[in-house]
Amino acid sequence: MKTFSEFGLEPKVLRAITEMGFEESTPIQEKAIPVAMEGRDLIGQAQTGTGKTAAFGIPLINKIDIKEERIVALIMCPTRELAIQVAEEIEKLGRFKGIRSLPIYGGQDIVKQIRALRKKPQIIIGTPGRLLDHINRKTIKLDDVQTVILDEADEMLDMGFMEDIQSILKLVPDERQTMLFSATMPVNIQKLAQQFLTNPEHVSVIPKQVSAPLIDQSYIELHERQKFEALCRLLDMESPDLAIIFGRTKRRVDELSEALQKRGYTAEGLHGDLSQNQRDNVMRKFRDGSIDVLVATDVAARGLDVSGVTHVINFDLPQDPESYVHRIGRTGRAGKEGAAYTFVTPREIDHLHFIEKITRHKISRKPMPSLAEAIEGKQKMTAERVLEAMQSDDHNQYKGLAISLLEQHDSVHLLAAAFKLLTGEKKDVEIELTPEDPIRAKKRRPDIRSSGRRPSGSYGTAGGARRNDRPYGDRGGYRGGDRNRRDGGGYRDGGRDRDYRGRSDRDNRGGYSRSSNRSNEETLV
Numbered sequence: 001m002k003t004f005s006e007f008g009l010e011p012k013v014l015r016a017i018t019e020m021g022f023e024e025s026t027p028i029q030e031k032a033i034p035v036a037m038e039g040r041d042l043i044g045q046a047q048t049g050t051g052k053t054a055a056f057g058i059p060l061i062n063k064i065d066i067k068e069e070r071i072v073a074l075i076m077c078p079t080r081e082l083a084i085q086v087a088e089e090i091e092k093l094g095r096f097k098g099i100r101s102l103p104i105y106g107g108q109d110i111v112k113q114i115r116a117l118r119k120k121p122q123i124i125i126g127t128p129g130r131l132l133d134h135i136n137r138k139t140i141k142l143d144d145v146q147t148v149i150l151d152e153a154d155e156m157l158d159m160g161f162m163e164d165i166q167s168i169l170k171l172v173p174d175e176r177q178t179m180l181f182s183a184t185m186p187v188n189i190q191k192l193a194q195q196f197l198t199n200p201e202h203v204s205v206i207p208k209q210v211s212a213p214l215i216d217q218s219y220i221e222l223h224e225r226q227k228f229e230a231l232c233r234l235l236d237m238e239s240p241d242l243a244i245i246f247g248r249t250k251r252r253v254d255e256l257s258e259a260l261q262k263r264g265y266t267a268e269g270l271h272g273d274l275s276q277n278q279r280d281n282v283m284r285k286f287r288d289g290s291i292d293v294l295v296a297t298d299v300a301a302r303g304l305d306v307s308g309v310t311h312v313i314n315f316d317l318p319q320d321p322e323s324y325v326h327r328i329g330r331t332g333r334a335g336k337e338g339a340a341y342t343f344v345t346p347r348e349i350d351h352l353h354f355i356e357k358i359t360r361h362k363i364s365r366k367p368m369p370s371l372a373e374a375i376e377g378k379q380k381m382t383a384e385r386v387l388e389a390m391q392s393d394d395h396n397q398y399k400g401l402a403i404s405l406l407e408q409h410d411s412v413h414l415l416a417a418a419f420k421l422l423t424g425e426k427k428d429v430e431i432e433l434t435p436e437d438p439i440r441a442k443k444r445r446p447d448i449r450s451s452g453r454r455p456s457g458s459y460g461t462a463g464g465a466r467r468n469d470r471p472y473g474d475r476g477g478y479r480g481g482d483r484n485r486r487d488g489g490g491y492r493d494g495g496r497d498r499d500y501r502g503r504s505d506r507d508n509r510g511g512y513s514r515s516s517n518r519s520n521e522e523t524l525v
């Protein structure tokens with residue numbers, strides 16, 4: 001692997017990279033940075049957690065003239081949380097050079113944003129909806145933009161942002177560098193690339209499987225009504241440092257986070273119906289470890305990089321193989337290992353096999369964790385905590401008490417009782433969750449591909465089901481098509497960029513665009 005000094009970067013950029021603790025480049029960085037530095041358009045694909053942000057961030061920061069007082073670069077992301085995170089990484093990379101960058105996303109006070117824009121940022125990192133808002137208000141001008149980056153391009157397409165991206169890019173000079181990054185590249189991304197990129201270089205680091213190799217993937221087959229108990233046992237058995245649990249809908253996320261809290265876990269939910277303040281708070285608490293379980297819709301599936309996430313649990317099976325790859329990719333990042341568990345109901349087994357086929361990775365079957373395993377896991381954790389506490393010397397004030405108790409009682413009894421208290425046995429609260437419908441297996445079509453890409457399987461989009469018109473916010477009674485269930489039931493949370501031009505019909509529109517944008521022949525690589 002190359003060290004960063006071999007790319008011919010400015011010393012100030014190199015210093016920033018060193019300060020961030022990066023020693024060697026990752027494979028996608030090694031391949032993409034030189035191409036980007038030549039000024040070429042590029043399509044970059046590499047597994048989750050392998051440093052794609054810096055792969056575009058480093059050459060971008062290196063390229064920008066610090067004397068520039070106009071917006072010369074635009075980075076678009078599908079969700080607010082991702083825009084914030086990418087902005088932070090860009091800020092770090094540009095710190096010594098003195099680059100000015102600004103995140104622009106929905107849910108944030110627009111007046112504040114306008115004020116911040118007066119400081120003449122050179123790079124804007126934003127979600128498409130709010131960007132358009134500023135463009136319409138003429139508070140953002142794109143006439144001088146020389147570099148455009150679409151992070152998670154396929155997801156933006158999938159969310160129905162195609163039109164928005166088109167409108168935005170019409171305002172950017174044709175004479176520009178455009179780069180597009182994601183871990184998954186469904187075939188229809190070609191359409192986007194053809195439209196917006198010029199003679200792009202494909203830079204991909206794709207081993208046999210699309211998912212990251214350091215993630216131990218397994219599934220547990222169970223019935224819907226067993227899921228919550230299984231989740232609690234799994235959490236007890238595995239004692240994750242930090243875990244992300246994905247639910248299908250906003251309602252699911254609300255109910256699940258509340259249920260976990262009732263059982264004594266420090267969990268909070270994240271989805272698009274929360275205010276931006278709430279969303280920011282939840283992310284901050286999760287990042288600093290004051291909560292250790294984040295329950296989320298797919299709003300958290302893409303790009304989020306929280307160090308210390310040891311477990312991802314799909315409480316509900318994800319809709320698409322892409323979603324699966326990105327969800328589980330929240331763990332096993334930057335060379336660390338991670339575990340991904342997926343709950344599958346018997347009727348969803350076919351869909352799971354379909355995900356395996358498209359991702360070309362076998363997901364191993366694990367039994368439902370037993371009560372004994374859960375208890376054992378919790379006890380082990382307690383013992384570890386006690387042994388850790390013994391290492392530190394700040395328990396001297398308890399020694400007197402220990403000595404006197406040991407004189408009067410049997411040591412084993414005493415310790416066992418203390419362990420019991422410390423383990424904090426589960427509060428036996430009755431929990432009832434509203435059941436979710438099973439995900440249906442996709443109809444498979446013959447493997448017809450036009451792009452000449454590597455054969456790995458394809459799937460139809462069950463377009464008929466998707467085109468069902470569901471009223472926005474229909475959460476309860478719907479028993480029909482899968483995709484729109486997700487939309488109506490809250491998956492397509494406008495939360496990804498909720499104040500999309502202030503309109504509330506976003507979710508429905510999203511569903512439509514999604515089906516029309518998707519090609520019937522998709523692969524992930």
Ligand SMILES: Nc1ncnc2c1ncn2[C@@H]1O[C@H](COP(=O)(O)OP(=O)(O)OP(=O)(O)O)[C@@H](O)[C@H]1O
Pocket residue numbers: 021022023024025026029046047048049050051052053054182183302303304305329330333334
């Ligand atoms: N060269 C490097 N050396 C060490 N760590 C790195 C390096 N490059 C990036 N990282 C770190 O790796 C983590 C993952 O990076 P990043 O979020 O860019 O991944 P990604 O490829 O964009 O993943 P995703 O597909 O999930 O968006 C980050 O914490 C980042 O700081």
Ligand SMILES: [Mg+2]
Pocket residue numbers: 052053151303
């Ligand atoms: Mg990323």
